[in-house]
Amino acid sequence: MTALTASLLSLLLFQPADSADGPCPPGASASGYPPPDGHGWTCVITDEGGAQLRHGWSVDYWPDGTMKRACEYDHDRLHGRCSQWNAGGELTQRGMYEDDQRVGHWWFWSFAEVFSDADGAVARASTEEIAAELGADEGDAPGLAQHVLTAVFDDQLDIRAAAQLCAPGLCVSAATVDGRQVLAVQIHPPEDKVERSASALARASRAAAAAKQLIERARRRRERAEKKAEANYQSKVHGWSGVHLQCVDGSYSPSCTCGSERPGCCSHHGGVAGCPRDYPELPEPDTSPLVPNDFAGGSQ
DSSP: HHHHHHHHHHHHTTTTTGGGGSSOOOTTTEEEOOOTTTTTTEEEEOOTSOEEEEEEEEEETTTSOOEEEEEEETTTEEEEEEEEEEETSOEEEEEEEEEEEEEEEEEEOHHHHHHHSSSSHHHHHHHHHHHHTTTOOTTTTHHHHHHHHTTTTSBBBGGGGGGOOOOOOOOEEEETTTEEEEEEEEESOOHHHHHHTHHHHHHHHHHHHHHHHHHHHHHHHHHHHHHHHHHHHHHHHHHHHEEEEEESSSSSEEEEEETOOTTTTTTTTTEEEEOOSSOOOOOOOSSSSSSTTTTTTTTO
16 A cells, blocks of 8 residues: 555545645635545635635545545646556556646556557557657657567566666656556656666667568558458459349349349349349458567567
């Protein structure tokens, strides 16, 4: 249990009648109730216009009463500590906000499915998006993602033992700790850390570029295969359209085809029995991984 969790749990044992005696800052009061009487509580303050703003802790719970989210606010803007848990009670992210922006150190346990995606192209692209969303420049995101994917399946006793890689907007480290993949980041790291990582970032970026070239080749191969399958399908449809309709008496219409049935077809032969050939099936889309996720598979 983290110190934050323990602190909040001790606060949630009661609903303060007076904010001065409870978890809310001066001038704010608690609104709402923790389980079993409610689904969450929030410290609120009233502004000059009479609106109630979140100010201090805001805590939400899952339907079973376990904690879902606990974050600090300053006049309705995220400011301070913030943690989230999944429905199973596991911590999924933790860090600090300043004026609605993530700052400092953050830890994420919620990206395991991204890192483990069977398609290596999807895992890489999604990890790059995560890095960019957390503050990495577009040009640095591939190298940072390469570092994360290379390290995130390595077992460590502590995330602090994992190697860190820094770019001007973001430092990242990753590992598997206690069976869970964790991503640790430092937002806007100091310049000296970025300078020390410059060579390693360049190497990771080159490795990422090489991997993305392989992905692009695989994508082009798939596109060619899909175009070929579509052309083959259209050829079969064209052939089907020219097949003569079969009449009820077993004969074939001299003028009506499967693709041009109209009133009067087989009128002297008992009517139309149907097309003697099945309509061609659409080609199945290829949903297999574009490239394997060798990181999740244990080889790099």
